[in-house]
Amino acid sequence: MISNVLTSITQRLPDAVRDRLYDAVSQLAAGGALLVIILFLSIVSPDFLTADNLFNVGSQVAYTAVMAIGVTLVIITAGIDLSVGSVAALSGVLGVMMMGNLGLPVPLGILGGTLVGAGAGLVNGLLVSVAGLNPFIATLGMLTVARGLSYIVTDAVAVFGAPDSFRLLGQGVLAGGIPIPVLIIILVALAGYVVLNRTRLGRYAYAIGSNLEAARLSGIPVRRYLTSVYVISGALAGFGGMIAASRVASGQPNFGIGLELDVIAAVVIGGASLFGGQGTILGTLIGAFLIALIRNGSVLLDVNTYYQQIIIGVVIWLAVYWDQFRRKRLAAETE
Amino acid sequence: MSKQIVAILLSAILALAAAACAEVRESGGGGGAQGEGGGKQGPVELAVVPKAVGFDFWEQVRIGAQCAADKSEGQVDISWDGVTAETDVSGQVDLLTNFITQGVDGLVYAATDAKVLYDVTKNAKDNGVTVVNVDSGTKPQPEDVPVFATDNVAAARKVPDLLAKELGKEGGEVAFIPFQQGTLTNEQREQGFKEGLKDHPELKLVAEQSSQSQYNTALTVTENILTANPNLDAIFAANEPGVLGAAEAVRQAGKAGDITIVGWDGNPKEVEAVRDGLVSTLVVQNPFKMGYDGVNAAVEIIREGKTVQGGDTGVTFVNKANVDDPEVESVLDPTCEDPPL
Numbered sequence: 001m002i003s004n005v006l007t008s009i010t011q012r013l014p015d016a017v018r019d020r021l022y023d024a025v026s027q028l029a030a031g032g033a034l035l036v037i038i039l040f041l042s043i044v045s046p047d048f049l050t051a052d053n054l055f056n057v058g059s060q061v062a063y064t065a066v067m068a069i070g071v072t073l074v075i076i077t078a079g080i081d082l083s084v085g086s087v088a089a090l091s092g093v094l095g096v097m098m099m100g101n102l103g104l105p106v107p108l109g110i111l112g113g114t115l116v117g118a119g120a121g122l123v124n125g126l127l128v129s130v131a132g133l134n135p136f137i138a139t140l141g142m143l144t145v146a147r148g149l150s151y152i153v154t155d156a157v158a159v160f161g162a163p164d165s166f167r168l169l170g171q172g173v174l175a176g177g178i179p180i181p182v183l184i185i186i187l188v189a190l191a192g193y194v195v196l197n198r199t200r201l202g203r204y205a206y207a208i209g210s211n212l213e214a215a216r217l218s219g220i221p222v223r224r225y226l227t228s229v230y231v232i233s234g235a236l237a238g239f240g241g242m243i244a245a246s247r248v249a250s251g252q253p254n255f256g257i258g259l260e261l262d263v264i265a266a267v268v269i270g271g272a273s274l275f276g277g278q279g280t281i282l283g284t285l286i287g288a289f290l291i292a293l294i295r296n297g298s299v300l301l302d303v304n305t306y307y308q309q310i311i312i313g314v315v316i317w318l319a320v321y322w323d324q325f326r327r328k329r330l331a332a333e334t335e
Numbered sequence: 336m337s338k339q340i341v342a343i344l345l346s347a348i349l350a351l352a353a354a355a356c357a358e359v360r361e362s363g364g365g366g367g368a369q370g371e372g373g374g375k376q377g378p379v380e381l382a383v384v385p386k387a388v389g390f391d392f393w394e395q396v397r398i399g400a401q402c403a404a405d406k407s408e409g410q411v412d413i414s415w416d417g418v419t420a421e422t423d424v425s426g427q428v429d430l431l432t433n434f435i436t437q438g439v440d441g442l443v444y445a446a447t448d449a450k451v452l453y454d455v456t457k458n459a460k461d462n463g464v465t466v467v468n469v470d471s472g473t474k475p476q477p478e479d480v481p482v483f484a485t486d487n488v489a490a491a492r493k494v495p496d497l498l499a500k501e502l503g504k505e506g507g508e509v510a511f512i513p514f515q516q517g518t519l520t521n522e523q524r525e526q527g528f529k530e531g532l533k534d535h536p537e538l539k540l541v542a543e544q545s546s547q548s549q550y551n552t553a554l555t556v557t558e559n560i561l562t563a564n565p566n567l568d569a570i571f572a573a574n575e576p577g578v579l580g581a582a583e584a585v586r587q588a589g590k591a592g593d594i595t596i597v598g599w600d601g602n603p604k605e606v607e608a609v610r611d612g613l614v615s616t617l618v619v620q621n622p623f624k625m626g627y628d629g630v631n632a633a634v635e636i637i638r639e640g641k642t643v644q645g646g647d648t649g650v651t652f653v654n655k656a657n658v659d660d661p662e663v664e665s666v667l668d669p670t671c672e673d674p675p676l
Contacts, residue, residue, distance in 0.1 A: 045563065053562045060555050151419060156389030158550065160604065171587060248550045248583060255551055299559035305516070305545040 025330065029322050030269050030286040033315070037293050045300040053296070055179050059170065059247070061292035062181035063088065063240035064259070065285055068266040069192040070236030072284045073229045075267050076196070078209040078276025079135035081233045083124060083142035084263050085256030088241030090150040091117040093159050093251030095242050100161025109162065110169060113242040114235050120146055121234015125227030143260065150253040159251040170246030181243060185285070188236065192281040195232075205229055209276025265312065266291055269319040290315065379634050381413045382434040383626065384427065384444035386471065388417040391575075391602045392622050393445075395669055396469060399626025400443065402671035403634075411634055414439070421518075424448040431455045434464075441465035441633040443626075449474040449519055456480060467633045468645070469625040471519060479636075481645030483628045485620045487520055490650040491527025491573075494597050497616050497652065498569045499535045501595040506537025507568030510560045512577040514548045524573045524599065541567065546577035553580020561588050569595040578605050582613045601653060601667050609658055617653040623669035624648040624676060 041048040067084045074081045095113025098104045104112060120142055127138035172180035196202035204225045207215040216222050245251050269287035272279025291312060298308040383400045385393035397415050404411040414434070418426040424447045434442060435458060442459055446452035446468060453473040456466045460477070472482035498509060511528065515521050532538055542560045546553035553576050561567060561584060570585070572578040578598030582605075585594050591613050598605060601619035608614040625648050632643040651666045666675040 047562050047565070050562070053559075056558050056562060060558070151389065156387075156419060157391065158604075244551055248554055248580070250550070252550050254549060257549075295555070296559050299542070299544055299556055300563040302542050302544075302563070304543075305547070 021330070025271075025326050027271055027280065027283045027286060029326065030271060030283055030290065030319060033269075033319065034286050034290050034293070037290065037297065041293065041297045041300065045297065047300055048297065051177075053300075055173075055177075055182070057289075057292055057296050058182040058185070059179050060296065061288050062170065062185055063243040063247075064262055064266060064292065065185045065288040066188050066243065067237050067240040067259070068263045068270075068284045068288050069188055069281055070233035071263050072192070072267050072270070072272055072279050072281060073196070073202075073205055074135070074233045075264075075272045075274060076205045076209045076276060076279045077226060077229050078212070078274075079128060079226070079229070080139060080264070080274070081121075081124065081230065081237075082136065082139040082260050082264075083120065083146055084233065084237035084240070085259035086143045086146035086150065087117050087120045087234055087237040088244060088259065089251075089253055089255040089257075090120065090146040090153075091238035091241035092245035092255055093150050093154050093253050095238075096159050096162045096166075096245050096251035097153065099163060099166060100159060106163055106166050106168075109166065110239075110242045113245070114238040117238015117241065118231050118235035121231040121237070122227065124234060125230030128230060129223040129226040147257075154251065154253045156253055158253065160249070162245075162249060164249075166246055167249050168246070170243045184243065188239075189281050189285055196281060201225060201228060206277055209278075211277075262291055262312075263288075265316050269316060271323055287319075378410050378412045379407075379441065379637050380439045381411060381441045381443055381630060381633055382431070382439045383413050383415050383630065384431060384434070384442065385415075385417045386421040386427070386445045386447050387419055387423070388415075389419060392600065392620070393417065395622040396445070396626040396629075398669055398671065399623035399628075399674075400630045401626075402623070402674060403627045403630035405671060407634065411630065413443075413630065418447075421447055424451050428452065428455055432458065435459050435462050439464060440637050441467065443467045443469060443629040443633050445470040445625075446473050447471075465633050465636045467629045467636070467643075469629040470622070472645075479642055481632050481643045483625045483632070483645050483648055485650055486647040487523035488527035488530070489647070490618055490620075491524040492531040493652075494528050494571050494618065495531035495535045495538055497597050498538055498571065498595060501615055502538070502568055504537065506535065506539070508541045508564055508566055509538050509569045509571065510542040510544075510557075510564065510567055511540060512553060512557065512570060512572040512581055513543065513545050514574040514577050516545055521573060528571060528573070538569075546572070546574075546580055548574065548576050550576045550580050550583075553577045554584050555580075557581045557584035558588070561585070561590070567594060569597070572596065572598045575600040575602050575605060578608070578614060578617070582608045586613055601651075603667075606653070606658065606667060609653060609655055612655060615654060619651045619653050619666055621648045621651070621666060621675055623666075623674060627674065627676065 047053055071081050071084060091113040094116045095109050098112040099106060099109035124139050124142050127133045128135050168180060170181055174180060174183060204220050207220060208222055208226060244255055266287035267279065267284050269290055270283030294311055295308060385396050387393060400413055404413045416430060418430065427447045431442060431444060442464055453475065456473050456477060459466050466480045468480060468482040470484050476482060513521050513525055532540060541564050544556040544560060546556065557580055570581045572581045581596055585591055596614045597616045598614055599618045601617050605614060605617055609617055635643055651663060653663055657663050665673045669675050
């Protein structure tokens with residue numbers, strides 16, 4: 001019934017609008033899964049649906065969500081950024097050192113850490129757009145380079161010494177009870193939404209990801225825009241690293257090992273296609289919350305760490321399979 | 336699409352392995368350790384290899400080893416070298432093999448993997464190189480290779496006693512934060528802790544979540560444990576990042592002092608938490624003594640050719656009452672002038 005209605009609607013739609021519809025369908029799937037998990041957890045765990053726990057989850061998901069928003073842009077261009085976990089660690093330790101060792105005020109320290117991330121992103125972007133390396137390889141290299149650097153600058157020991165007010169970024173609560181990290185998610189998501197939907201950069205990102213050659217031939221300065229996308233991803237990874245550092249009031253050189261997988265999983269569960277051209281901020285947020293809730297729920301129910309990893313892997317399979325299945329049907333029906 | 340995810344996962348694992356393979360070289364004692372086989376005349380050349388360099392714990396092993404070398408007045412030269420991640424087993428195998436090839440007189444090392452490193456010990460002995468283990472030995476442990484290490488099982492068995500003393504007759508709910516399932520020290524501490532719990536039926540283990548040896552992860556899982564168990568009375572965290580994360584979560588939840596935390600290791604931040612009353616007791620090992628006794632044992636075997644017995648290097652229970660005692664201070668911040676022996 002519903003699919004008949006969908007069919008009759010989609011047959012009359014131009015391609016661009018149909019793409020939007022695909023996105024909406026993937027979000028529906030991920031959003032549905034999110035609702036199911038929320039319902040399940042509220043039934044089995046009396047502690048789940050409490051204000052304290054929801055605020056906790058909001059704070060715990062902040063750095064993953066912020067980083068995933070950057071990676072969404074990259075994946076829309078048919079690229080990938082594997083380096084975000086390492087870049088976050090490097091930004092975290094350098095940002096804390098700027099405050100602790102150089103005595104920079106907190107806002108400048110946070111900005112400094114974010115710029116370190118942007119710098120790493122710039123290298124990624126140039127390697128991809130100018131040197132012509134495959135994004136997978138370029139950012140894989142950065143994954144190990146940034147991790148090595150974060151061990152070198154710290155001698156592999158955590159760095160402390162940031163002023164106490166640095167804690168506000170990841171632990172602060174606004175008047176009215178809204179955690180600052182949650183506010184940050186909302187602001188970064190809104191900015192990401194505007195960039196993707198209301199700016200040239202966003203539209204070109206979709207165009208480059210859908211068909212690189214066509215984008216080039218239609219006069220889009222592909223190199224410049226591709227580089228910008230990696231810079232944004234690096235900057236948000238750096239900013240995410242500062243949020244994580246703030247949560248523990250220190251720079252941890254081993255922070256975020258394997259985090260890139262959570263981040264990419266969030267983007268993919270949210271309906272972005274690794275082939276490019278598809279993906280939305282809302283979908284990514286849903287994906288990030290889905291993963292955070294699985295982890296939170298697993299602890300509430302005292303599920304062993306190893307099983308948590310298996311659950312998340314299976315959710316990735318299901319999300320992507322369901323997504324492809326829906327897209328194929330929709331495509332078949334609109335043909 | 337799932338193929339691509341698998342590819343990403345595999346590549347990421349490869350990349351992590353590559354990142355962990357980097358070595359940091361640092362030479363201690365006298366000159367370089369270029370081989371002269373005999374070893375009975377002239378200074379004894381020893382390679383001292385921790386599980387990884389760059390951590391407080393291993394730095395104290397180095398200070399102890401260096402102290403033993405310094406006290407020999409030129410009779411012992413040590414080379415200090417290690418990989419950068421405790422999980423880099425093959426990197427450590429390569430490193431030790433290189434030292435054997437160089438012709439050092441003895442290896443004093445902490446095995447990153449008990450079974451894998453047994454082959455290296457055997458290879459060393461076949462080449463006439465004396466071996467002493469510190470912190471972690473091999474499986475099997477050859478009879479003539481002494482181990483100087485903490486008896487983790489025995490020390491962890493005492494943790495429930497400490498918790499019981501704090502919580503009184505009523506007992507209460509306890510959470511356990513292990514750090515890396517599958518590693519020997521983690522398993523030994525878990526085994527000791529759970530054996531000790533059997534003597535205290537008033538202590539109820541209500542949650543068990545790994546910190547994966549990461550501060551952030553420890554913070555997150557402890558936050559969630561506190562949510563799931565609003566009546567939690569105590570936490571045992573089995574290594575440094577776990578203790579710091581648990582203490583931070585308890586502090587942020589405004590439950591400082593209400594929840595008894597017993598933790599492992601004694602880095603300065605943990606000691607600060609003891610002073611602040613956030614952590615009740617720390618189980619602190621004696622890595623200095625491991626390095627010191629390990630080097631002396633190796634020299635004794637090489638010089639005098641006799642068998643040396645290894646031993647438990649012991650733990651110190653550090654709490655607010657004794658944290659400023661001179662003996663405790665020398666364990667927490669060991670120097671050659673004030674050795675914790």
